[in-house]
Amino acid sequence: MTRTKRFVIAGGGRVGLRTAENLTEQGHEVLLIEVDGDRVEELADAYLGPVIHGDATDQSILRQADLGDADAIAALTDETETNTEICLTAHYLEPSIRTLARSETATEPDHDEVVDATLLPQSLGGDHAADMLTGEGIRTLVYPTADLDIIEVTVAESAPVAGRRLDEVALPAGSLLISTADRDGLAGPETMLEASERYILAVESDVVDEVVNLFRG
Incomplete structure (x- = not known):
């Protein structure tokens, strides 16, 4: 049974x-933070969870949001710089909290340590943001169509693929290992799938769960 998680969402x-x-x-708990007073009332009327009025x-x-008890925070305002600042704060x-920032461009390299995943472009919706938040060790880099994701997955220690070469792994039809996370070259049959390492794959939507199970266990 999936564990109930708690998420803080900045920007309503x-x-x-x-x-x-x-x-x-999905059965998770949320707390919303919104700076606009009128919008706060609308969010409260939606009965999704507690709503904090503030910046x-x-x-x-953020201290009122009790980040220590949250699995992740999503900064989803309309302003890229504001979202980055929220993640920095x-x-x-709470240095261990996972962060998601909505942005017009990819995360700046000097922000990689505080922004774990970036929602690109701004037109992507909340369904996609929720998927990114709940997928630990997984982040979607590109979401070009409703049928194909380019995802980055961290191999778990107990994963079926851990410690095996790519040619020893039966990836499902509709999925393709592209490269390691450092993108220094295309993956080939001899590519080793090491535990704790990150890999980039192109995955059709109907086999995402199967691929994730292979890499995450």
Whole structure:
């Protein structure tokens, strides 16, 4: 049975609201942070979870959200710089928390340590953000169509593929290992799938779960 998780969502606009709805539909707990007073009332009326009225870049507001008890925080406002700042502040207060930032561009290299995943582009919806939040060790790098994801997956110690060569692994039809996370070359039959290492795959939507099970166990 999947463990109930708790997520903090900063930004209660269209994407933030849909993300919260998707997570609660999956049985998870959410807490929303929204700076606009009128929007706070609308979010409260949606009965998705507690709503804090305030600026999520403010340390005092994030402390109210009890980040130590959260599995992840998603910064989903309309402003890329604001979302990055929220993740920076959250990481300062709770270094171990997972972070997701909605952005127009890829995360700057100097922010990689505080932004674990980036929702690109801004037009992507809350369904996708929820998938990224709940997929530990997995992040979607590109979401070009409804049928294909380019994902980055970390191999778990107990995963079926751990310690095996690619030509020893039966990946499902509709999936392709592209490279290791450092992208220094294309994967080939001799590519070793090492535990704790990250790999990039192209995966059709109907086999995502099967691929994840192979890499995560």
